Amino acid sequence: MSDTSLIRFEAVAPLRAQVAAWRAAGERVVLVPTMGALHAGHLALVARARELGRRTVASIFVNPTQFGPTEDFSRYPRDTETDLALLAEAGADAAYLPDVATMYPPGFSTRVEVDEVSQGLCGAFRPGHFSGVATVVTKLLNQVQPDIALFGEKDYQQLLVIRRAVRDLDLPVEIQGVPTLREADGLALSSRNRYLSPEERRAAPRLHAVLASIARGLAAGAEAGLLLAEGRAELEAAGFGPVQYLEVRDAETLAPVERADRPVRILAAAYLGRTRLIDNLAAVTP
Structure with a gap:
């Protein structure tokens, strides 16, 4: 108690x-x-x-x-x-x-x-x-x-x-x-989530889904550039915009990286309607 x-x-x-x-x-x-x-x-x-x-x-x-x-x-x-x-x-x-x-x-x-x-x-x-x-x-x-x-x-x-x-x-x-706490559908908990309309709330988990997809691609040895281009297109198709950034960075220095040959973090910030959402995910080294 x-x-x-x-x-x-x-x-x-x-x-x-x-x-x-x-x-x-x-x-x-x-x-x-x-x-x-x-x-x-x-x-x-x-x-x-x-x-x-x-x-x-x-x-x-x-x-x-x-x-x-x-x-x-x-x-x-x-x-x-x-x-x-x-x-x-x-x-x-x-x-x-x-x-x-x-x-x-x-x-x-x-x-x-x-x-x-x-x-x-x-x-x-x-x-x-x-x-x-x-x-x-x-x-x-x-x-x-x-x-x-x-x-x-x-x-x-x-x-x-x-x-x-x-x-x-x-x-x-x-x-x-x-570690980030998430809803059952993957959306990172945030005080700003209450700004989302019902329709936007249904679309919001795509942000985490895209990060997870990129993480799987990096773990399989794919280059970051192609994965990020595909991820950005998927976010825009889901109604996010503008997508301010979608990047793969060194987990300690935040320097850009092309492959997950060291601890890296995938980071994103994008608007869904008037609400700015951010999220990130660690990628496993292949």
């Missing part, structure tokens, strides 16, 4: 005091950063956090600096009370809900930029996005001061950006990725 007691924090000082008390008692603290609109994928992160540490903190903050001027910041789903109830039921110990003024006080002028892994893919279509991600995550890690922080692998490029920032800045925290 889950412990339904959940401590709510909105300011840094009391949160840090509580985390310090837990750590002084020898309890490992795990952070699950979220933007709210929680679904089963987020709750899987909380479940994993409880396996890894004695105490679990989940943050909820819709970060304005990672949204572009034409993106969905204003309509991004928000339901704080439902999120808190879900976190309590899942057994989280604390919820951190900073406001914009706490994260970006007047005169705030510092940003974290991560080169290389932030280039291309989502970085090419969302200028400034990964700087916003790296900045807010660095702040969250500094504010909460956890032993471990968990991030879903659905946002794979984001995971690599965060790992690089933590490594380069010598932050004393372990970053772990957690």
Whole structure:
């Protein structure tokens, strides 16, 4: 049975005091950063956090600096009370809900930029996005001061950006990725899935199906170029458009590759109606 007691924090000082008390008692603290609109994928992160540490903190903050001027910041789903109830039921110990003024006080002028892994893919279509991600995550890690922080692998490029920032800045925290949770038909769980119309929801699993088909082709020794061209055509025929990218990349550096002769990741971003969906899949080396 889950412990339904959940401590709510909105300011840094009391949160840090509580985390310090837990750590002084020898309890490992795990952070699950979220933007709210929680679904089963987020709750899987909380479940994993409880396996890894004695105490679990989940943050909820819709970060304005990672949204572009034409993106969905204003309509991004928000339901704080439902999120808190879900976190309590899942057994989280604390919820951190900073406001914009706490994260970006007047005169705030510092940003974290991560080169290389932030280039291309989502970085090419969302200028400034990964700087916003790296900045807010660095702040969250500094504010909460956890032993471990968990991030879903659905946002794979984001995971690599965060790992690089933590490594380069010598932050004393372990970053772990957690495999993507999917619906029965393969669609990766996402807060933005609720934007899909019924017809779009029926088409959406084609994204994962195309990635899986490419993975099978790479495992059989096929070249990436032909597989990607066929996959893009299949997505467009299913109603996706524009297909922003469909790529095979090195799993550690995100450098383009032609064959799966090393650990690689197949990554995609495409619109279905007004909804931007992203997904990725590891490919098995032949």
